[in-house]
Structures are given as structure tokens and as C-alpha cells.
Amino acid sequence: MLNSTVRPPREAHLSKLSADTSSPTSQSYQRGTSGQSQRLFRVYNLYRIVISLVLTGLLFVDPVQLDQPLRLAEYYQAGVLGYLMLNSAIGLMLVGGLSPGQRHITLSVLLDILIIHVLLFTSSGITNGLANLIIISVAAGNILTPSRMGLFYAALAAICSLAIAGWGVMLHGDNVDNIVRAGSLGILYFGAALILQSITRRMQRSEALADSRARSIIELEKINEQIIQRMRTGIVVTDQEGRIRVANAAAEELLFGMIGNHGHQSRVLPVALLEGLATWKQDPRKRPEPCQVQPASPVIQASFTRLDEENSDLILAFIEDLSKVTQQAQQMKLASLGRLTAGIAHEIRNPLGAISHAAQLMSESGDIPEPDLRMLEIIQRHSRRVNGIIENVLDLSRRRQADAQLVDLGQWLTDFVRDYQQSTSHQDGEPPRISLELPPDLPAARFDKSQIEQVLTNLCDNGLRYSKQQTGRATLTVRAGATTDGERAYVDVEDQGPGVAEEHRNSVFEPFFTTDKGGTGLGLYLARELCETNQAHLALLNGQSPGCCFRITFAPPGRLI
Template sequence: MNDVTPENTDQAANTRQPAAPAQSHRLFRVYNVYRIVISLVLTGLLFVDPVQLDQPMRLPMQYQSGVLAYLALNVIIGLLLMQGLRPGQRHITFSVLVDILAIHFFLVTSSGITNGLANLIIISVAAGNILTPSRMGIFYAALAAICSLAVASWGVMALNDNVDNIVRAGSLGILYFGAALILQSVTRRMQRSEELADYRARSIVELEKINEQIIQRMRTGIVVTDQDGRIRLANGAAEELLFGLTGNEGHHSRVLPIALLEGLTAWKENPRKRPEPCQIQSASPMIQASFTRLDEENSDLILVFIEDLSKVTQQAQQMKLASLGRLTASIAHEVRNPLGAISHAAQLMQESGDIGEPDQRMLDIIQRHSRRVNGIIDNVLDLSRRRQANAELVDLPQWLEDFTQDYQQARGCQDGEPVSIELETVPTVPSARFDRSQIEQVLTNLCDNGLRYSQEQTGSPRLTLRVGATADGERAYIDIQDYGPGISEEYRTSIFEPFFTTDKSGTGLGLYLARELCETNQAHLALLKQDRPGCCFRITFAPSGRLI
């Protein structure tokens, strides 16, 4: 997606500045250090007898003043750079021009073009072409060549110097232009290489950010672990599947949960065998883990992919129920008409005075199953017509207290027994984001079931609603605890499947519809395992910051 090829390098370079400012700043600092060193050397040579150097001075006072002024200027620029001055193009141009003119001034006031200082001009021209690889660099070379010829010509005409000095000046001019052209070519190549390397580096960084975003937003959990199951890295989906709904006990220790550790051990013994689906805790969904080595050469790290099987199952069930819903909607009228006729006929027969007890039982069966078929049609139609969640941020303890009061007032008594609902809460509960009407429908269904089974078991319709927060403090939950006979182990994995029921009068769609409504609100409905009698259903809400 962001691959860099030679064909698109020029296009990438055109979208950027021609030179990297940071590199120019660094090179100019180095060049200024060189100028200070040269200035100090020239200043030190002032204290040496010119006769010992065999370099007689033409204008010694002007030469000394020029060297000291040159040193002062370079020191001032160095101090400004130390104070944070960010040199621009005008600073670079000014410095190179000053160097070319200053060194030629030293040549005029010292011994002319034959002085070794003339070689320093080549370095100044080279530096100018490195720092400014453009037409300005050629201008530096032309200016230096003209100045050198002028110094040599003045010496020949005014001071009777050897004419060969003009040839030397011309040779230096050729060197200036040669250095300018060669260094401009090399500098441009280096800049293109650096631009390409920088472009590729930025592309790699962008790809890393994109990959990180993709991995973090994937609904497949990805975990990197070592041979002992200690977690090195995990994306958001893995954190939620492994630790999000059950607290963060494993999150602190950063070790795979026991169920996955057993799967990891079995995989290491037989890598070809697919691990069995497992459940981290009773409130967690069923997950399928697959293992692979992160690097065949370095086998210390293992990559774990974690799939939420409940999502796959729900998608299959949704497709099945969508088809069933469309079928039911199309035939609801045809089914309900004869069903209503059957129910009405049974009701008329019950009102007849000469119906015996066996016939009365048969009529009760007809009425009961007519109501059940009608309930199935209503539930399937509700599934096919289900709207999207209209989520809002809710203060869960206050909302649950209002729901409890309204529910108790609406139910009043059940079979002559007053309904008793105990509400328990903790001091700190995070807010939850959900559709009030949909979650109220879920709670009403669970409370109806809990009260019915509690009364069958204890003779009293009572249950407990408990609101709290997961161990990480980010998710709120509601527990619905009844006091009924509970659910046997063989049925625990099937109670949320559509049309599964242990009640002869039930439709088998209540719990399935409840879980579907929870999933619509990014909540999770689960049956907790516990030692006490009865059932405890838990609704765990998503973090309040997550939008639905």
C-alpha cells in the first residue's frame, strides 16, 4: 500500500522541501566550528615572526585587524548558534561570501596569491556548494575565481609580482569551478538518497501505525506469549476476551488463563491437533484459540489467535432466524387465522356445560399450545423487526432502582404472594451506555423467569438484583439472582440457543432474545457458575466511553 519504488521517488521528493533543514543546520554548525578553528590558527600566527615563515607582509596592520575581526565575527556567530539560532539560507550565504572575501583580503594584505591561504578558498567554495547545491554555488566559484584573478593582477601591475601568479590564479579558478560542479552533483545524489531513505522510513512508521490500529481494532484477539504463557503483547480484543468480563486478576499477572495454558501445553505436545474451545470463566464467552510460532528461527515467542465463538454462532443463528422471520411474517396471517379459530372453538367448548373432565383436560392442552404457538410467532416477529439500539449514558444504580420500583408496582403479587426484589449496590459504579427500553425488556424477561422458578422452589416469588463493577473498574454489571432449582450442567451451554427450553409451556426464545438485545447494546449476558442454589445471570456492559 505504501511501497516505495524508483518510479515514484521523484514524485515523493517533489512533495517535500528540496533540502532537509535539520541537516543544513548540522552542517552549518560544523562549518562554523571549522571557521573558528581557522580564525584561531591565523590569530596564533600573528605572534610568530613573519621572517621565520618566509612570508613578508605587504600591509601588516590591515592584515592583523582583518584576522582579529574575522575571529570576532566567527565567535559571535558560534555563540548565537549555541543560544539556539536556527540559521536560514541568508545566514549561510552571508557566511560563505564573508569567507571568500575575507581570505582574499588576507591574500592582498599578506603575500599575494602565492600564499597558502589561497587553498582555504577551495574549502569555502566547497562548503558553499554543499550547503547550497544550486546556482548560488556556481556564483561562489565565479566570485572566488574573479577575486583570485584580481588579487594576482593587482600584484603584477602594482607590485611587479611574477606574471606566473596570474596562471596560478587561473588554475585556482578552475579548481573552484571543478569543486563546485563535483560537489553539487555528489550533494544532490546524497540528498536524493537521504530523501528516499527518509520517505521510506516515514512510510514504515506510517505502516506500523496502520498495522497497530488494525490489530488493536480487530475483533480477533491476538496475544504474543513466551513458552511459559507469560503475555508479552495483547491487542484490545484479547484483553476484553481474556480479562475484560471477568476482572483483571490475570491482567496483573500477565499470564494466560488456565484454560489457555492447558491448550498451549497440548499444542506444544502435538502442534497439528486443534485445541478444543474453552471458556475462561462462567461470565466469559466460548473462545477458540489457535497457536503458532512467531518466528521459526526464534521459537521462544508464540502467537495466539483468539476467536469469540459466540459471535460466529450468533451470526449463523441470526441468518437462520432472519429467514425464519421473513417466512413467519409472510405466513403469520394465515397461521393466526386458523390458530385463532382453534382457540376460539376450544373456548366455546369449555363454556359448554356438558363437558366431562377428560375432555376438559384436552381443551386445556389445546388452549395452552395455541398460546405457545402464538407466542413463538410474536417472538420471531420481534426478532425480525428488532430496531437498532438508541444508546445513552445511564447512571446504572439510579436507573435500576427506578426499574425495580416500577416492576414491583406492575407485578404486585404472583399467585397471591407479594413479589420481593432485593437491590444491592456498591459505592462506586461506572456509568453504562445502552438503550433503556431494550435492557428493560431483558431485565423484565429475566426477572419474570427468576420469580417463577423461585416461587416453584421456595413458595415465595423473590430474587436479588445486584449492581457492581468489574475488577478493572471500567465496566458495570447487573446480577439477577433467583432462588429456584437452578440449571443442570448438561443444559448450561444450550440455554441461550433459540427454541431450547425445559419448560413445556415456554417458547425457547426468551433467553436467546435477551442475549441478542444485550449484544445489540455491546453488553454480554452470561450464566454464572456458583455453589449456592438458583441461577445468577450477569449483564456486563461495555466501557462507557465506547460508542454503540
């Protein structure tokens, strides 16, 4: 994921995240407390097994050698062995996948307190060192269940200790100081319970808060990643040699003509960008020149910067599609021009119609000299051109949104070529020769049929006209295929005309640019605009054969328009 800080797009979501960060919810608190208790209980049960093994080992020591002999040796031995078997059974269940609940933990701590007191009762009484183990059991109970139950553990342990001490004084003649010792142990039980409950609650609140913040950070990272992946600006992280480490979807599409992650770790920047990177490394203040990665790709502008000032091995590159910027500027100009044209179209068309009609009437007179007829023909031709310019600008100003559908491109192209040949044959009397080439596995495409039909009609009209001017035959090739990633389809329209001069190749899609004296210069611009509306890209390829080859590259069929 790229190291960037992006705010979530929705205020409600931000409020939720900030609320989670400032104070943990009760649900997350309970979930964190439960998980922590289960982990601690496993550690506590391991401790119990160790204590059981130690007590069992001590059974093999001669009780006569001990300072205080056992009062009920058989019962003591049975209690130690039972304690070992109980703890071992619980340990096996935990290893087998048992998820202990709160009731299991509570019951285990209660049994621990009672069993150790039974061992005290059957051994040498409250003066036995086993009494210290009760403090650990009470402390563990308050850590595992920091609630009123923890105080109950302390109270139960204190009552049992006092009972054992009193029983020893009355029946076995123990020192009365044992009752004081039992009372002191009770105070220790309650003190440990209160202190550990406070510490445990603070620790659990801190853990729940940290867990809540961690989830918030993870959620923010996911939001950042989604925003970066959906950005139309390409973002690439490379090393000093131009090897790509990270690239978002826009960068993949602009640099390699594919969508998604296709093993960018083993790839390098295209040659054009490598040259720009070298230029920037020599002088970071100098901005690299715009470049074109592939013939069918748009012109891009790269900007480089260090990803981390302390670690200068990684470089962050921003890839901008200049055609988008140029397109937006042209749209603003043409929108203003369209509003102006819409306002004065009526005023222009009335005198223009009168001029054209008058010229037509004059040309029908029988006594007009030949030079004057040529002048009238010029008047009519330029009147039609002015009217065409007005119509095209009005079309740009009232262009509708695309109604995209998932289309079987091969079948649709077959129908389009058939219908186009029939309509062109009806108009000119001679059918054009259009060769259609379709691969067997052609991806589907999503576009507005009427708008892309308008684009192809414009490209075919231009191609047939220039082919006929160059070769005397109205010939054309329509070719479909798939991009290198296999996800997107494209359509090529190739003619046999004179082609486009090298100095004009970057200007053919600009509005009002034309090399045809009778053209308006808006046809190709309008075609590219319609393609962009359908998230497709129209480009002029650098072909080796004579003529022009225009390519329409469609968006992936899964992308909604």
C-alpha cells in the same frame, strides 16, 4: 507493535502514501534540504573556528622565519583576530539555539571568501597557502546552497583571486605566472562548484526520498496498530512460558475482562489457555479445545503459531469468541425462519385462532365430562404456546437497531425495580420481593433503555417464577457492580430456584432450548441477542448458592454503539 502487514482501508489514502513513496513532494524536499543545510553549517562553522585558531596561533611565529614575509602585517593580524571573533560569535549563537536560515548561510560563505582574500592580500599574495582555503569555502558554499548562488561563490572567488594576482604583478613585481595560478584556481572553483552541486542535489533528493518513505512507513505502522487494536479477534504475543508481551484490546477484554493496556508485560495467560498452549507445543497440528476463562466470559477458541521461524521464542495466539460465530450462524438460521414465519404467520394464526376459539366455546358448555375438559385445556395451552413461538420468531426477524444513551445505571435500576414491582403486583395481586443492591461508585453504562428493560423483564419473570416454584415465594436479587478494571458496569439477576443442571448450562442460550414444557425456548436467546446489540454480554454465572445468577456486563461508557 505487532509485526504484520495490513493495507490502509481507503484507496485515497493508499494513493497518497504511494505518491509519497515514489517521488518526494516539494514541501518535504524543501524541509529536508533546510534541515540538512543547518546541520552542515554547524559542522562548517566548527571548521572555520579551527582554521581561525590555527591562523591565530601562527601569529606568534616569527614572520622572518617564514619563506614569504607578510606585506601588511598589522592588517593581516587584525584580519586574523577579527576572523576568529566572527566565527566564535557565530558558534556561540549556534550553541545558544540559533536556527540559521538561508540568508545567514549565504552571508557567512560570502564573508568567508572575502575575508580569506583580504588575508591573501595582506600576506604574500596568491602564492600563499591560504588560497587553498578558498577552494574549501567555495565547495562548502555549493554544498550548503546547491543553486545559482554556488556559481556566484565560484565567480566571486575567481575574480578576487585574479585581482590579487594582478595587483601583486603590477605593484609588487610578482611573477606573471601568478596570474596563471589565479586562473587555475578559478577553474578549480567552478569545477568544484558544478561537481559538488550535482552530488549535493542527488544526496538531498535521496535524503528527502528516504525521509518521505520513513514517514510513510510510520503512517502505515500507525494504521496497522489501529486496525489490530480495533479487531474483534484477540491477538496476543507470548513467550514459551505464556508471559504476555503484546495484546490488543479484544484480547484484553476476552482474557481479562478489561479494556486497554494494564501492564500486560507482567502477566501470563489464564490457566485455561496455558493448558491449550502446552497441548499445542506437544503437537502443533492439534488444535486446543475451546475454553472459558471466567464464568462470565464467553467461550473462546485459541490458535497458536510461531511469530518468527528463525526466533522461536515468541508465540502468536489468535483468540476467537465462539459465541460470536455461533451467534452469527443462529442469526442466519433464525433470519430464514423469521422470513418463513412472517410469510405463513397469517395462514397459521387463522386456523390456530379457530382451534383455540372452538376449544374455549366447548369448555364453556355445562355438559362436558371432566376428561374432555382436560383435553380442551391441553388444546388451549398448546395453542397459546404455538402463538408465542410465532410472536417470538417475528420479534427476532423485525428487531430494530439499538438507540444507545449514556445512563446513570443506579438510578435507572431503582426506577426499573419500582415500576416492575408495581406492574407485577397489579397482575398477580401479590408484590414480588426484589432486593436491589447498588454500590456507591457505580460506573455509567451506554445502552438502549427499552431493549435492556426487555432483557431484565425476561430475567426477572423467569427468576420469580422459578423461585416461587422452589420456595413458594417470589423472591429475587438484583445486584449491580463494576468489573475489575473499574471501567464497565454489570447487573446480576439472582433467583432462589432449582438452578440449571450442569449438562444444560452451555445450552440455555440456544434457540428453542427449554426445560419448561410451557416455554418457547426463545426468551434467553432473545435476551442475549438484545444484549449483543447493545455491545453487552449476558452470561450464566457458576454460583455456589442455589438458583441461577445471570450477569449482564455492559461495554465501557466511552464506546459508541
